[in-house]
Structures are given as C-alpha cells and as structure tokens.
Amino acid sequence: MSLRYALLAxxxxxxxxxxxxxxxxxxxxxxxxxxxxxxxYPELRKMASLGxxxxxxxxxxxxxxxxxxxxxDAGNAAFEEWMASPLDYQRVRDxxxxxxxxxxxxxxxxxxxxxxxxxxxxxxxxxxxxxxxDAIELMSSTMLSxxxxxxxxxxxxxxxxxxxxxYEGLAERARTEIDWARRGLELVDRIEG
Amino acid sequence: MSLRYALLAxxxxxxxxxxxxxxxxxxxxxxxxxxxxxxxYPELRKMASLGxxxxxxxxxxxxxxxxxxxxxDAGNAAFEEWMASPLDYQRVRDxxxxxxxxxxxxxxxxxxxxxxxxxxxxxxxxxxxxxxxDAIELMSSTMLSxxxxxxxxxxxxxxxxxxxxxYEGLAERARTEIDWARRGLELVDRIEG
DNA sequence: GGGAGCATGTAAGCCGTTACATGATTGT
DNA sequence: ACAATCATGTAACGGCTTACATGCTCCC
Numbered sequence: 100m101s102l103r104y105a106l107l108a109x110x111x112x113x114x115x116x117x118x119x120x121x122x123x124x125x126x127x128x129x130x131x132x133x134x135x136x137x138x139x140y141p142e143l144r145k146m147a148s149l150g151x152x153x154x155x156x157x158x159x160x161x162x163x164x165x166x167x168x169x170x171x172d173a174g175n176a177a178f179e180e181w182m183a184s185p186l187d188y189q190r191v192r193d194x195x196x197x198x199x200x201x202x203x204x205x206x207x208x209x210x211x212x213x214x215x216x217x218x219x220x221x222x223x224x225x226x227x228x229x230x231x232x233d234a235i236e237l238m239s240s241t242m243l244s245x246x247x248x249x250x251x252x253x254x255x256x257x258x259x260x261x262x263x264x265x266y267e268g269l270a271e272r273a274r275t276e277i278d279w280a281r282r283g284l285e286l287v288d289r290i291e292g
Numbered sequence: 293m294s295l296r297y298a299l300l301a302x303x304x305x306x307x308x309x310x311x312x313x314x315x316x317x318x319x320x321x322x323x324x325x326x327x328x329x330x331x332x333y334p335e336l337r338k339m340a341s342l343g344x345x346x347x348x349x350x351x352x353x354x355x356x357x358x359x360x361x362x363x364x365d366a367g368n369a370a371f372e373e374w375m376a377s378p379l380d381y382q383r384v385r386d387x388x389x390x391x392x393x394x395x396x397x398x399x400x401x402x403x404x405x406x407x408x409x410x411x412x413x414x415x416x417x418x419x420x421x422x423x424x425x426d427a428i429e430l431m432s433s434t435m436l437s438x439x440x441x442x443x444x445x446x447x448x449x450x451x452x453x454x455x456x457x458x459y460e461g462l463a464e465r466a467r468t469e470i471d472w473a474r475r476g477l478e479l480v481d482r483i484e485g
Numbered sequence: 486g487g488g489a490g491c492a493t494g495t496a497a498g499c500c501g502t503t504a505c506a507t508g509a510t511t512g513t
Numbered sequence: 514a515c516a517a518t519c520a521t522g523t524a525a526c527g528g529c530t531t532a533c534a535t536g537c538t539c540c541c
Contacts, residue, residue, distance in 0.1 A: 293499090293500085295500085295501095327501085328501085328502075328503085330501090330502080330503080330504090331500080331501065331502085352509080352510075353509065353510055353511085354509085354510090355508090355509065355510095356508085356509045356510065357509095
C-alpha cells in the first residue's frame with residue numbers, strides 16, 4: 100500500500116509523466132521503495148480513477164502522447180492523512196538471517212560465500228546511500244533541488260534535515276549488516292578452521 | 293520461496309505434524325520468517341506432492357487423525373542445495389524510511405508519534421531476540437535442544453555458535469533502528485522546537 | 486536510415502494476508 | 514458439560530515479479 104504514497108510524495112513536488120516519475124522514483128524514493136514500471140503505470144491509473152491524481156494528455160510530436168499527472172486536493176489530503184496515521188509494520192521475512200541460523204548444515208566454503216556476498220551487497224547499498232548523503236550536503240540531488248525549489252525558504256532546512264536523517268539511518272543499517280557478516284566470516288574461520 | 297526452506301529446516305530435525313511444526317515455527321524460525329498456518333498447511337501439501345517431504349496419517353483418538361511429515365532424501369538434497377546457492381536479495385521496500393524522508397510534510401506531533409512507535413516496535417523485537425540469546429546461553433530453548441539432541445556432539449558447538457551469531461545480528465539491527473529513531477526525536481525537538 | 490531513449494502498458498503466476506470454517510480430543 | 518487446545522484447512526483478494534508487447538521521436 101505504500102507505493103501509492105511514495106508516488107504521491109514525488110508528484111506533490113510537481114506534475115510528471117509516468118515515465119519521468121519512474122525515473123525520479125528510481126533515483127530518490129526508489130532507495131527506500133522499489134517499484135518497476137509495470138507496477139507504476141497501473142497504480143497511477145488506479146489513483147486517477149480514485150481521484151487522488153489527475154492525468155492530462157499532452158501531444159508529443161505528431162502522433163505521440165504522454166499523460167502528465169498532478170496531485171488533486173483529495174490526493175494531498177490522502178497523503179497527509181497517511182503521514183499522520185500509524186505505520187503498519189509487516190512481519191519479518193529475512194532470508195539472510197534465516198540462512199545464517201542454519202550455517203552449520205553446509206560447508207565452510209558455502210558459508211563464506213554467503214557472508215562475502217552479503218558484505219558485497221550491503222557495501223553496494225552503502226555506497227549509494229553515501230552518494231545521496233554527499234548530494235544532500237551539496238544540495239545537488241536532482242530530486243532534492245526539485246523539492247527545494249517549491250519549498251518555502253523556511254522549510255528548506257527541515258526538508259534537508261529529514262532527508263539527511265533518512266539516509267543516515269539507511270547507511271547505518273548497511274554498516275550494521277556489513278559488520279555482522281564480517282564477524283560471521285571470523286566465526287567461520289574460528290570454528291571451521 | 294524461503295518458506296519452503298524454513299519448513300525443511302525444522303522438519304530435518306525430526307518428523308512433526310503441521311500443527312506442531314507451526315508452533316515450533318513461531319518460536320524459532322518465526323523470528324526471521326513469519327508464516328501463518330493458512331500458508332503452512334498448503335505449502336506442506338505442495339512439498340509433499342513434490343516429494344520433498346512425506347506425510348503419514350496417524351490416528352488420534354477414535355475419529356481424529358493427524359499427518360506427521362518427515363523429510364525425504366530429495367528434501368534433504370533440496371535444502372542443502374539451497375544452503376549452498378546464492379541468496380536472492382529482494383528489493384528494498386521500507387515504509388519507515390519512506391515516511392522518514394517526508395517528515396517535514398507533517399506536524400511535529402505526528403513525526404514524534406511515528407518515531408516513538410518505531411522505537412516501541414523495535415524494543416519489542418529486541419526483547420524477543422535477547423530472550424532467545426539468553427535461551428541459547430542456557431541451552432534451554434526448545435527448538436535448540438531439539439536440534440541439539442539429534443546433532444552429533446562435535447557439531448553442537450557449531451550449531452550453537454551460528455544460532456548465537458544470527459540472533460546477535462538481529463539484536464544489533466534492532467538497536468540500530470532504536471538509536472536511529474531516538475536521534476530522530478532529538479532532531480524533531482531541535483528543528484520544530 | 487538507425488539507434489537510443491521516450492512512452493505506455495498487458496498477462497500469468499506466485500506469495501502473502503485476512504477472514505472464514507469445521508470438528509475432534511483432553512482435562513476439569 | 515465446557516473450555517482449551519489440537520488439528521486442518523478454504524476463499525478472496527491484493528501486491529509484486531517476470532516476461533512480453535508495441536510504437537513513437539529525436540538526433541546523428
């Protein structure tokens with residue numbers, strides 16, 4: 100259900116076509132909420148049919164068209180309501196820790212490969228979060244500057260502060276995973292050595 | 293797809309009925325992989341039809357029956373293959389960080405409520421993980437002792453070590469979330485104060 | 486003329502959630 | 514007799530993944 104609000108969050112900044120939105124998405128909110136285009140387009144249509152957004156057909160060249168969506172008052176209200184309502188936490192479903200719990204059933208090599216890959220995956224994530232944090236410091240993130248340009252000056256500080264807060268949390272989580280897996284490698288060496 | 297392997301992991305320790313398995317599940321693997329009974333029973337049937345497990349009808353009282361499942365050779369092979377294969381990491385989908393990124397769009401009260409609840413939720417989780425860690429130290433966890441009783445002595449150390457490793461990782465993640473949300477509360481106080 | 490990128494989807498299938506449904510057995 | 518708990522599911526629906534499908538436009 101959060102996809103809807105992730106899309107609203109981006110559209111609230113300003114009208115966008117599905118295609119542009121999808122690009123914005125992968126560069127900003129996509130870091131916390133992934134969605135492929137095959138999910139975005141239908142969801143936009145559904146949101147339009149619910150009156151949360153409105154699409155405007157625009158000509159593009161001779162025959163081409165694109166639909167540019169903007170958020171309606173109802174859409175803004177829905178977003179704000181969501182922001183003020185309790186978040187629903189879904190149940191854990193964590194393949195990595197599931198596997199970790201049974202590492203004694205496999206070979207030391209497989210255990211090491213699993214942990215090494217875990218480190219690599221989270222180092223990748225960490226690098227992306229770091230990049231976003233750097234962009235925030237420089238205020239050069241596309242999404243951020245787009246958001247800032249429509250944000251009254253008094254709010255810019257808050258906008259930046261919360262974005263930094265978010266990515267710092269993500270970066271820390273990544274570091275926690277990396278540290279954990281490193282300790283796991285040491286453990287494998289110790290008990291399988 | 294991991295549900296299947298979570299179930300195999302438990303059944304490999306010894307035969308269980310769907311009902312007992314479901315209880316074991318919520319007390320052990322359930323901490324890393326949640327599944328309701330409405331998902332477990334059909335999955336067991338599917339696994340049986342694939343030959344990964346076999347169910348044996350047992351009489352219970354005069355009219356009652358229960359099906360006790362055990363892992364087949366094919367099931368063991370499938371589990372070991374899974375343990376040795378690369379884990380597939382699913383894409384991020386994180387409602388809490390999604391909301392955090394847009395906290396400037398809501399009231400300070402709503403922001404505080406969100407963060408306070410986040411702390412409470414993760415403190416709950418942390419308490420459970422701590423409980424499991426204590427149980428591991430005492431070797432008094434049902435599941436663990438069940439596992440240990442069929443584990444050759446030489447492997448007991450490894451079994452315990454990896455289980456401790458898993459829950460320490462979970463506990464650290466919980467602490468990371470709690471610390472993050474606490475810093476968030478301080479941030480709210482600072483910029484909305 | 487051709488390729489990169491713009492633009493928008495559909496379809497099948499799986500996994501998971503929520504709610505509903507039923508009945509037997511054991512202990513008090 | 515009654516409650517707790519043992520025991521096993523079905524049905525409907527929603528979200529997400531993967532693969533497929535189509536055509537336009539802009540620039541070189």
